[in-house]
Amino acid sequence: MKHDKTSEHQSIRRILLSACASALAVACTVALPQPAHADHVTPPPVPANIEVEPGNKAFLVGHAVGTQNYVCLPSGTGVQFVLFTPEATLFKFEDNTKQLITHYFSPNLTPTDPDETPGTIRATWQDSKDTSTVWAKAIASSSDSGFVASGAIPWVLLQVVGAQDGPTRGDRLSETTFIQRLNTSGGGAPSTDCISSADIGHQAFVPYTADYFFYKAD
DSSP states (O other): OHHHHHHHHHHHHHHHHHHHHHHHHHHHHHHSOOOOOOOOOOOOOOOGGGOOOTTEEEEEEEEEEEEEEEEEEEETTEEEEEEEEEEEEEEETTEEEEEEEEEEEEEOSSBOSTTSOTTOEEEEEEETTTOOEEEEEEEEEEOOTTTSOTTBOOEEEEEEEEEEOOTTOOOTTTTEEEEEEEEEEEBOOOSSSOSSGGGTTOEEEEEEEEEEEEEEEO
């Protein structure tokens, strides 16, 4: 009987040791770093004049939802709506629940272009997580009907002229060299409410969407 009990205890011990070993193996497997998968960003075909120069590759894309904001101002002998800022949120492509970037106009605080005057108002993109920021100027645009939807704001190529890491050294956007605004819809200035001097100061917030492709040196 004593031998039987000893064998039983040894069997239970073996089972427990085996279970612990299996649990440890699973825990180690879960704890191991998983391979990182780089985002494969493939921009669509674009008009030739807004292609990004060789030596740069797209690394990030965001789908923007927001408004193009205009104010009625004097222009020559008349008046016209002038864009004073976009106001948009960029979401993860095909997932409008994950905010990536905010987009607006602001003073360029850290110019990277020696010809850029500090404080120049530029299009701005700020990472929603690490707050890295880039400023860019438009260098080419296209309203080619073969690409741009009727009534949509132009597709644009912008060159980065300022960049800044976040306060905790976040740098997802800091190495951006060029930005393309593509696949636009809406956003054009209204054709009404800015007709005469009596309309000066009127504002219009026009809904738009677009895809922004961010490039860095390859």
